[in-house]
Amino acid sequence: MKKYLVQFKPFLIFVSIFFLTYIVLTLIYKFYLNSYQAEDLDGVTMMCGRNSEQLLKLLNYDIIIQKSSQNPWQEIILNGKYIARITEGCNAVSVMILFVSFVAAFSASFKKTFLFIILGLLSIYVLNVIRISLLIVLVYNFPQYTQFLHGTFFPLMIYGYVFILWIFWINRFSKYAK
Template structure:
């Protein structure tokens, strides 16, 4: 048994750090969400929606993203018509938790790890705002493609980007990079 523990030690360390980081960050996020009333929306999601609205207005789209008066989401209104909604799951925090957990599990030097995490989180947030804005425009012009756009294409883009960040991290900065 000891032979196998020694043989698989790097893998066991990776899995332990990954799951510990993931569980701690997820619990912290759940505590954060629980600080809001059940019919209210958290501030991260509100800021994400407002940034998507600003981006769309930058490109001269007639769009309003506002808090629903009766539900815990933001309504996207484009050209005067209700188009979609932004819920807590749209803020990409769960993707960010996954990203941080993986990078922490393959950590390198503290300063590089910390900077990569911060820059990665910022870039994921920016990509997510762009994702919401693009999804809004595409849903306006192609409403019948909702399932494909929201369920396939845009998750592929954001998770694909995180995967590329992970590969870059492992090959350039992690303690396993050569």
């Protein structure tokens, strides 16, 4: 048994750090969400909606993204037409938790790891705002593709980006890069 523990030590360390980080961050996020009333929407999701609205207004779209008066989501109105809603799941925090857990499990020096996590989280957030904005415009113009865009293309976009960040991290900065 000891032989296998020694042989698989790097893998076991990776899995332990990954799951410990993932569980801790998920619990912190769960406590954060529980601090809001059932009919309220968390601050990160509100900020994603606000930034998506600002981006689309910058691009001269007639857009209103507003908190629903009775439900925990934001309503999206483009050119006077209700398009969709932004819910807590749209804020990409769960993707960010996966990203941080993986990078932590393949950590390098504290400084490199911390900087990569901060820059990665910022880039994931910006990509998510762009993703939401693009989804709004595409759903408005091509409503027949809503299911594909929302359920396949855009998740692939954000998870694909995170996968590229992971590969970059492993090959350039992690302790296994050499």
